[in-house]
Amino acid sequence: MYKEIRKDLEDQGKLKRPPRIPHWGKAIKSLLVQKSKSEHPLAVSWLAKTAGINEKNLHNIIAGRVRDPSSDKLVRIADAFEISFSELAARAMAETPGNFFICGYGERAFIDYPQHGFTIQSLSPQSTSQRDFFFGKMTIKPFTQLKRWRFRENSSVAIFLETGTLEITYGDQRRNIHANESVYFDADVPHKIKSIDSIEAKLFIVTCPALF
Structure with missing residues (x-):
């Protein structure tokens, strides 16, 4: 079921979400501040020397005059900050430096599964790295049994139940969850x-890694 939800959320997200533009300059400026051991940001000249990039070219990237730097330069910049390229990219895709995301109404995907008796709405932006999570809201019709679910290996799910009562079968265990209670479990174990x-x-549901 997770695969079906993931595909539907991705398909709807493509229709609703305008393409995100990476802001490499903002990400680099943020890192110059965060990686500094003093109250002053690290110098651009330090980064240029450490990454082996022409300082003038680096200033142009930071100022946004170069919107699509070469992957080689970006990898060297990430190495200079001792982070992975994927983390640098995640920062660049954020709306503001430091991975602070805002997910507006127009970016939320909403899927109705009348044949299964539930709906799900995404409340988080689409993931950009393996460390991201999915945050969503679900409704389940009264006295409805969902299919057996199983997420990928090394995955986790957390659920907070706002209203109603749920029966969760986890492996060979069966537990009831009441309103204002939460539950957390490894999602690679089959569950209903x-x-x-x-x-x-x-209910509100969080998955890690993200569903989509």
Whole structure:
């Protein structure tokens, strides 16, 4: 079921979400501040020397005059900061430096599965790295049994139940979760979720790594 949800969220996200533009300059300026051991940012000249990049070219990247730097330069910049290229890219894709994301209404995907008796809405932006998570809201119709679910290896799921009552079968265990309770488990173990109340179950779900 996770694969089906992932595909549907990705498909709807492509329709709703305008393409994100990486802001390499903002990411680099943020790192110059964060990696400094004093109250002053690290100098651009230090980064140019450490990364082996022409200082004038580096100033142009930071100022945004070069919007699409070569991957070779970006890898060398990441190495200079002792981070991976994927982390530098994640910072560059954020709306503001430091991986501070804002997910507006237009960026949320909403999927209705009437045949399965539940809906799911994404409340987080699409993931940019393996360290990201998915945050969403689900509703499950009264007395509805969902399919058996199983996520990828080394994955985790956290659920906070706002209303209703759930019966969660986890491996050979069976537990009831009531409103205002939360549960956390390794999602690579097969599990089932069932609404056992006469009112609709409303819950918030977090998966790590992200669903999409």
